[in-house]
Amino acid sequence: MKKILLFILVATTVLSCKKEKKTDNGKLNIVTTTSMVTDLVKKIGGDYINVQGLMGSGVDPHLYKASEGDVSKLVNADAIFYNGLHLEGKLVEVFEKMENQQKKTFAVGEVLDKNTLIGSDYFKSNYDPHIWFDIDYWTQVGTYVTKKLQELNPENAQMFEENWQNYYNELISLKEKVNTTIDSLPEEKRILVTAHDAFNYFGRAFKFEVVGLQGLSTATEAGVQDVQKLANFIIEKNVKAIFVESSVPKRTIEALQAAVKSKKHEVEIGGTLYSDALGNKGTVEGTYIGMFEYNVNTIVNALK
Structure with a gap:
């Protein structure tokens, strides 16, 4: 892990001296952590961004450690979206180092009102980080992600908003369907x-x-x-x-x-x-x- 952190510090220092770049196709290069965050960012960004998720199906974010390949993706990203609230416990130090090197990192769970979160002694954040199981929370997170993508890529702000509104309607329908089934x-x-x-x-x-x-x-x-x-x-x-x-x-x-x-x-x-x-x-x-x-x-x- 120390080697990985050293690699980050060196790489991000080099990058900080350069103008923030986009990928060859002109789209923002976004890196995400959990598959839930990856799915959300893709739904909102659509065809206007490139998204690389670090964690696939069946991956436990509590125990996940960054590989050198992951670090390379993170270093070359225009922005990083992750769950936060200490869900990705073994990546927190990595994100903090990158943020200190002016890399744009967004912990989506931090947008939620802490007074409404469920407390937990298991996490340094003192909150249960499994926020995606509350659909209302996930819509708040979606609004936050939309805003950040618009700030990163203003020329496609309207498209991000349209994508989000369409997906928001799907989430509302999901909540209604789930309530009917559970009833x-x-x-x-x-x-x-x-x-x-x-x-x-x-x-x-x-x-x-x-x-x-x-x-x-x-x-x-x-x-x-x-x-x-x-x-x-x-x-x-x-x-x-x-x-x-x-x-x-x-x-x-x-x-x-x-x-x-x-x-x-x-x-x-x-x-x-x-x-x-x-x-x-x-x-x-x-x-x-x-x-x-x-x-x-x-x-x-x-x-x-």
């Missing part, structure tokens, strides 16, 4: 047990009790007592299904299922949810809207 599930059955607490904003927005085996950060490990305690909770609440997450090893939930079974009770694995990353590129779940709909349908169908 079919009685509130007493709205208990969501997953590998880690990525869904607290989702739970608050749609009245689910959310319990994660590993806590908010996948950097923490679930112990035997954690598994046994949650197994007892599942039996007490008669939870029908628990869920694997695409970016967290399946063994943690399988261990929980086995613990429940050892107590003469049955609980199904209701499916795999997308938490810290979208699905594969080119699939419906590879988009934010597709991911959200898939998760909700999976949860509701399994818990009914």
Whole structure:
């Protein structure tokens, strides 16, 4: 990591002496971190920017470390958009170094009112960073990204605004559709047990009790007592299904299922949810809207 930081300092110092550049096709070169942020920036920027996302499907941003190839992308970017709120914990120092070297970096989560965020002792920001699971938050983030792209590329400001308005309407439709689906599930059955607490904003927005085996950060490990305690909770609440997450090893939930079974009770694995990353590129779940709909349908169908 020290070698990477040294490379950044040298490269950005050289770049700071040059005029900010665009790529050969004249478009801004934007680098993003998580697949959720990448999807949003692409939707707003459209054909008027180049976007390179560092993290693909199934990648855990909590544990992600920058490779030398990533550093090269970051150094050559006109701007960097990342989630912030310490989600990309091992990249924070990288971003801070780049910002000190006059690189334009935007932590999209910082635009939100901190008084409304869910607190967390797991992150240095003291907030739960999984903000994309609140659609209202994501629309605020979209407005922020639009403004920053307009500032970076004023000649295409109107196109960015039009793209955002179209996507904003899609997000409003998504919220209505999700509410309709969830309304079919009685509130007493709205208990969501997953590998880690990525869904607290989702739970608050749609009245689910959310319990994660590993806590908010996948950097923490679930112990035997954690598994046994949650197994007892599942039996007490008669939870029908628990869920694997695409970016967290399946063994943690399988261990929980086995613990429940050892107590003469049955609980199904209701499916795999997308938490810290979208699905594969080119699939419906590879988009934010597709991911959200898939998760909700999976949860509701399994818990009914």
